[in-house]
Amino acid sequence: MRLSLRLGLILAIAAILLGTLSISAVLTYFHAVHKVEVEMQSMLSAVQRTIKVALQDIETSPSDERQVERLVRTFDESRHVRVELKDHAGAALVASTPAPAHSGMPSWFYRALSPPETTARVDWPQGTRSGQHILVTADPRNEAGEVWSDVRLHLATIFLFCLLTLAILSLLLGYALSPLARFLEAFDRTGRGQIGERLPVSGPLEIQSLALGFNRMSTLLRDTQEKNRRLDAQLEAVQEEERASLARDLHDDVGPLLFSIDVDATTIRNHSEKKADAKLIERAASIQDAVAQVKEQVRSILWQLRPGLVLDLGLANALENMLAPLKTRHPDTDFILDAPKRSWRPHIDIALLAIVREAVLNALKHGKPTRVEIRIGSPDGRTVEAVITNDGSTFAATTNTGSLGVISMHERTKLLGGRLTIVQTGDQRGVEVRASIPLDGPGGGPAPVVPSTQTLQ
Numbered sequence: 001m002r003l004s005l006r007l008g009l010i011l012a013i014a015a016i017l018l019g020t021l022s023i024s025a026v027l028t029y030f031h032a033v034h035k036v037e038v039e040m041q042s043m044l045s046a047v048q049r050t051i052k053v054a055l056q057d058i059e060t061s062p063s064d065e066r067q068v069e070r071l072v073r074t075f076d077e078s079r080h081v082r083v084e085l086k087d088h089a090g091a092a093l094v095a096s097t098p099a100p101a102h103s104g105m106p107s108w109f110y111r112a113l114s115p116p117e118t119t120a121r122v123d124w125p126q127g128t129r130s131g132q133h134i135l136v137t138a139d140p141r142n143e144a145g146e147v148w149s150d151v152r153l154h155l156a157t158i159f160l161f162c163l164l165t166l167a168i169l170s171l172l173l174g175y176a177l178s179p180l181a182r183f184l185e186a187f188d189r190t191g192r193g194q195i196g197e198r199l200p201v202s203g204p205l206e207i208q209s210l211a212l213g214f215n216r217m218s219t220l221l222r223d224t225q226e227k228n229r230r231l232d233a234q235l236e237a238v239q240e241e242e243r244a245s246l247a248r249d250l251h252d253d254v255g256p257l258l259f260s261i262d263v264d265a266t267t268i269r270n271h272s273e274k275k276a277d278a279k280l281i282e283r284a285a286s287i288q289d290a291v292a293q294v295k296e297q298v299r300s301i302l303w304q305l306r307p308g309l310v311l312d313l314g315l316a317n318a319l320e321n322m323l324a325p326l327k328t329r330h331p332d333t334d335f336i337l338d339a340p341k342r343s344w345r346p347h348i349d350i351a352l353l354a355i356v357r358e359a360v361l362n363a364l365k366h367g368k369p370t371r372v373e374i375r376i377g378s379p380d381g382r383t384v385e386a387v388i389t390n391d392g393s394t395f396a397a398t399t400n401t402g403s404l405g406v407i408s409m410h411e412r413t414k415l416l417g418g419r420l421t422i423v424q425t426g427d428q429r430g431v432e433v434r435a436s437i438p439l440d441g442p443g444g445g446p447a448p449v450v451p452s453t454q455t456l457q
Helices: 005-060 065-073 107-113 141-191 205-275 278-305 309-313 315-329 346-366 404-415
Strands: 081-086 092-095 119-123 133-138 334-338 371-377 383-390 419-424 431-438
Touching: 005 065, 005 081, 005 107, 005 119, 005 133, 005 141, 065 081, 065 092, 107 141, 141 205, 205 278, 205 404, 315 334, 315 346, 315 371, 346 371, 346 383, 346 404, 346 431, 404 419, 404 431
Parallel strands: 334 371
Antiparallel strands: 081 092, 081 133, 119 133, 371 383, 383 431, 419 431
């Protein structure tokens, strides 16, 4: 069971106070038992001495039968003892009437507190009443009642003190720990990518130190994130330059060679037709077909390496250009494009083109969709969204975090301050890829402009 820090501290303090209250109750009990015993012994001794003195006076005074009775009755309404005059057989001749017992005391308390019955015997002095004696019996009921009142007041005072202590501590802990809620919210926002937040430095010294530490961490994360964005942008620029260099090499080196091979094959075919050499004509035609296929592959590679084509044709035209060969190779799949004839900013157009291309190729690679739909637009005027849905690829394969294509889509979106989500469609038959990029996000400044692809000869 997980407890909050405040509740845990309150429960711990409550346990300590409860233990203190229990110990106090036990100590109070033993003290009360001792007090009752001492009080009863002291009272018996005092009454015993008083009766002895009184009996000696009676013995020396003229004989009066009522003197002894008056002596016994002297202890009527006594709160602590009962006095009885007994004959030689132990029968009570005269007995005092004790005071009424203390009301309101629980019987269990009296049973727990009262000592064993204690008595003291005073024998008659040598004389006419030989054989009679006075028996003094301790009566702890009223003494126990007084102790009950004291104990109840004592324990009630301690109990109220504990409740007041818990209430004050609860308020103090609530005040002292209230800034932790701000820390938790700030950490949660930081974990969701909202970097750079600063907390007010206020409250107890420990909370101020935590706030200062959080602010330093937040500033460091913000600076680190900004550095990473700049490094990512530089890396992207270097990659674009490298792609452009490879594209130029392919175009400038491979293109002329293919053109020469095509010219030579055409020449061989023409000479073979004059000589009616069917076998040679067939070989020359085969070379021409191979050269045409190589040209097509090189054009495809150049198109992938040269995203600068977007800057010349616009995103919608570039997407149509990308889909054209896919429609030919996948005649059973309907490709639907809904994109405005506009540019969102060059670096955003390039990222959207790469994300759409990767999402479409993933759909075709991991399944057999009958429909691939691409929608691009700005629902709120502040962000641009690209939504690519299909009805035939598998969710698990498409969302494979180890896939370089998925990683690339995430990195491109994150570089521009956007968010990429890949979810299963509502009918559970396909996958939806949604890229949302802020129009005024990081990566601002246009992406490196690369000359558009030239057609191979």
